[in-house]
Amino acid sequence: MLNRHTAALAALLLIGAAPLAQAADKPTDPQIAHIAYTAGTIDIEAAKQAIKKSKNKEVVDFAKDMERDHEAVNKQALDLVKKLKVKPEDNATSQALSKAAKEERAKLAKLKGAAFDKAYIENEVAYHKQVNGALETLLIPSASNAELKSLLETGLKIFQGHEQRAEHAAGMPK
Amino acid sequence: MRRALTVPKRHLWIALALIISVTPANAETIEVTIEKLVFSPANVEAKVGDTIEWVNKDVFAHTATVKGGWEVTIPPKSSAKLTLKKVESVDYFCRFHPNMKGHVTVTSP
Ligand SMILES: [Cu+2]
Numbered sequence: 001m002l003n004r005h006t007a008a009l010a011a012l013l014l015i016g017a018a019p020l021a022q023a024a025d026k027p028t029d030p031q032i033a034h035i036a037y038t039a040g041t042i043d044i045e046a047a048k049q050a051i052k053k054s055k056n057k058e059v060v061d062f063a064k065d066m067e068r069d070h071e072a073v074n075k076q077a078l079d080l081v082k083k084l085k086v087k088p089e090d091n092a093t094s095q096a097l098s099k100a101a102k103e104e105r106a107k108l109a110k111l112k113g114a115a116f117d118k119a120y121i122e123n124e125v126a127y128h129k130q131v132n133g134a135l136e137t138l139l140i141p142s143a144s145n146a147e148l149k150s151l152l153e154t155g156l157k158i159f160q161g162h163e164q165r166a167e168h169a170a171g172m173p174k
Numbered sequence: 175m176r177r178a179l180t181v182p183k184r185h186l187w188i189a190l191a192l193i194i195s196v197t198p199a200n201a202e203t204i205e206v207t208i209e210k211l212v213f214s215p216a217n218v219e220a221k222v223g224d225t226i227e228w229v230n231k232d233v234f235a236h237t238a239t240v241k242g243g244w245e246v247t248i249p250p251k252s253s254a255k256l257t258l259k260k261v262e263s264v265d266y267f268c269r270f271h272p273n274m275k276g277h278v279t280v281t282s283p
Contacts, residue, residue, distance in 0.1 A: 065270050072233045072250065150210075157211040158234065161271025168272070 027091070027142050034088035035097070035139060036155060037077050039131045040070040042101040043162075046127070049105055050120045059117045062169055066124070066162060073155050080151055093134075101127075121170045128163035132156060200283070203227050203255075206276065208236055208248065211268075213276040220258050221283040229253040237269040238276065245269070 027035065043066055050063035081088055104123055111119055135156045143149040201223040207214050209231040218226060228238055230248040238256070239245040243264060248254040258280045268274035 069234050069270070076233060154210045154232075157273065158271065161211065161268070161273045164272045165270070 027093070027138065028089065029084075029143060029145050029148055030086050030089035031091045031093070032139050032143050032152070033077060033081050033086055033148065034090055034094050035134070036152060037074055037088060038094040038097055039134075040074040040077070040155075042097060043070045043124075043127065044074075045101065045105065046108075046120070046124070049108060050116075053108075053112075054117055054120070055113065056117045058169065059120065062121070062124075062165065065165075069158055069162070073151075073158060076151060076154075080147055084145060084147065086145075086148075118170075121166055124166040125163060125170055128159050128166060132159050132163060135159065201225070205229055206238075208232060208274075211236075211271055211274050213238075213274060216275065217277045217279070219279045219281070221281055222258055222261060223283055224280075225255050225257045226278065227253055227255045235270060236274065238266045239269045240264045240266045 047063040047067040047070070051060055051067070054060050054063070080086075104127075108116060108119055108123070135152055140149060140152045140156065143152055202220070203225045204218055204220055204227070206218060206226055206228045208228055211232065211234075213228075220226065226238075228236075228246065228248045230236055230250060230252055233250045235247065235249050237245055237247050243262075244256060246254045246256045258278070261280055261282050263279045264277070266276050266278060
């Protein structure tokens with residue numbers, strides 16, 4: 001169980017890391033906007049699954065907060081791209097993130113009860129860590145528009161806050 | 175005749191003193207702005223009876239939570255108040271985003 005988990009996590013990180021490294025040259029603002037929006041959407045989907053499946057109040061509350069915050073960030077992102085007349089552009093990083101997330105959701109769909117809760121929270125920790133890393137080292141430094149950069153910086157703080165909460169929840173005795 | 179006059183006058187002073195002690199005339203409202211997940215000022219010094227008003231400029235809900243103590247929820251693009259009731263020096267954080275931190279020092283008026 002633990003082994004399978006570690007392997008899946010390593011795979012997720014690898015899938016995520018490879019395209020991020022490829023794009024490291026210089027993702028454009030339209031690509032960055034697409035990646036940020038996709039990253040938010042993935043966490044919203046994960047939250048919806050948890051709200052539906054979990055019976056644990058703490059887990060459901062956490063998932064609802066994730067859904068609410070990421071919907072708010074994504075709404076801001078949409079408003080901004082509209083204002084800047086930027087068309088978010090699909091790219092290898094967005095696709096890799098979506099693919100890994102789809103696999104994770106399928107894996108979680110097979111779990112129930114405490115096993116589901118544990119896997120969901122652990123994945124939330126890993127996922128937020130991964131996105132934080134991408135924001136800090138690649139997306140924020142690459143963004144050329146000041147407003148987009150500022151939105152990404154707020155997004156980073158939101159993701160960091162969520163990571164801390166997920167870590168706290170993961171460390172709690174169930 | 176003069177004596178009779180001084181008695182009600184003293185009563186008046188006592189009554190006035192009571193009113194002042196119940197609702198201190200100098201109670202203040204201290205504003206803390208929340209913007210981009212930052213409380214500012216992060217440190218607040220207040221007196222018992224003062225009110226803190228958190229003004230949330232973010233599109234996210236936040237809280238000001240003291241572990242084992244009070245909690246205020248501040249909805250997005252909104253504000254919320256708390257009147258300080260006792261002498262204390264406490265750290266507070268946002269329950270939704272624990273990386274948001276602040277401190278309140280409350281002294282006697
Ligand atoms: Cu918050």
